[in-house]
Amino acid sequence: MLDVGYWTLDEVSGAARLSAASHTSHLTPPTSHLPPPTSHPKELPPELAFRDGVMDRIRLREPRYDERAYLWVLAALEFCQQRLPERRHLTGRELAEGCRDLALARYGVLAREVLEHWGVKETLDIGEIVFTLVDVGLLMKQPEDNKEDFIDVFDFRDAFDRDYPWNAAPSA
Secondary structure: OOOOOEEEOOOOOOEEEEEOOOOOOOOOOOOOOOOOOOOOOOOOOOOOOOOOOOOHHHHOOOOOOHHHHHHHHHHHHHHHHHOOOOOOOOOOOOHHHHHHHHHHHHHHHHHHHHHHHHOOOOOOHHHHHOOOOOOOOOOOOOOOOOOOHHHHOOHHHHHHHHHOHHHHHOOO
């Protein structure tokens, strides 16, 4: 979905931003999904924070989501990249699945409730957040990328409730 290049916390804008070393010309669409997450991730991406004024720009475009939802999506981008052998463009499906995996790793059984508290109730909400971050210049996209890539990637109840590890045991 997105070419996140090598993003770092930008001291000027105060948010995750692509470095000058990022290039999109050498990227090709992926043919498979991300490697599966380990049961105990080695290291989760650090918590991020926006500098003054950044969230104001975001709120002008999309006021529905809590600031932490935007920061979670940015952290999930890095979480996905850490699981790849080499940094590359991510599909909407890959990013949505990475967001799910990071939410489960960080918030466990409360993941769905945390995300819903932030206004994120379905995978399309992840796409809305991503494209708002694109609109304010914090992320880049490919010409073929669109919000529809995020529609129905997974069901929140299935991913965060029914399929949670202790619920996945077969019934007697």
